[in-house]
Amino acid sequence: MQDDHQVTEDALRQALSRLGSGRSQNARHAQQPQERRRRFVRDGQVVVEHQNSRNAAPRVAIQDDQDEIERLKQSVKREQRRCEESERHLGEARAQIKVLETRAAHTRIQVTELSKELREHQDIIQTLKAQVHQARELAATAAQRSPRPVGRPRKERPEQPVIDEAPVAVSVPVKAKAEPEPVQWWLKG
Template sequence: MPSKDERSESEISEDSLRLALERLGANNRKRPNHTMHPKPSSEPRRRRFVQEGQVVVEHHQGSRATQRVSAAPGDDHAEEMNRLRNLLRLEQRRAEDAQRELGDAQVQLRTLETHLVHEKLHVKELKSRCADVEQALLDSQVIVERLREQVAAPKAAAERVAASGEIVVRKTRGPGRPPKVRPPIDPAGEPEPVQWWKD
């Protein structure tokens, strides 16, 4: 069991320690916080001991430097978010412009396809007309050749008759038919006419 001297020494030391700590705390309370800020030190801050029935509440206010440092990442974050939002808006505008241009290009493509189909139909129609005209030309050439043959046949017959002395009797028949040619009459084989008026 401790002696009275030991108890008194421990009480004195404990009481003196409390008083010293209270003085330190009182000095801190007397200093105005808004005029002087404690210099940040590398040593941890001393804490007050709690007496019985007392609750110590400490308010920690960061220094302006720590507030700036803590605010700076938030500002950087806000700036980064604004930058990313602006990039997103820009990309959305580009996407909308690309969609609009795509729609315009599709409309132009449909228009060109329609024009192409119309031109193909027009070309087909022109080809059929050309084929009809070519057929008509071939038919007219055949007719011209037949007419030339028909014109050449009477001339050839007339030349043969003139050369052989044949008499040609022309009868009007339909156009395009050559005239009939009669064989020449032999005057030696013909009988003499009968003179009936003299008997």
């Protein structure tokens, strides 16, 4: 792109120099007829007009210069569009970088928080492991203190309450004699 820019700048300078030289030639041509002696046509003479090749050449050169200038203007416009497009892409890239940096910062914060939480959980696990180890040691020392029965352990029977064989007297409240007592058929036997 730098070479392309350099080439267009050099071509633009050459075109401007040619344009400037064309104007100076026109200025000289404008001055020369004033310095020349004019001849007037006399009777019997034929007027011959010559096409001045010098006048035709500047017109062609001017046209070539104008074409070159127009081409260079279009080239400059293309370069300006490319520059604007590049600046737009650069702005988009910067915005994308900003978004990614923000995400990275949030991720770092999350990692820090999760690492802290992990350390806390690991500390809790270590504490619980130590407690389990102590409980096992206590159980082992307790098992060593009490003798172990040899053979199969007995099944324990639940204790049944001891019942006296003596009959229990049930007192029945005395009611008025007006009503006969109901027959307790279920006690008969």
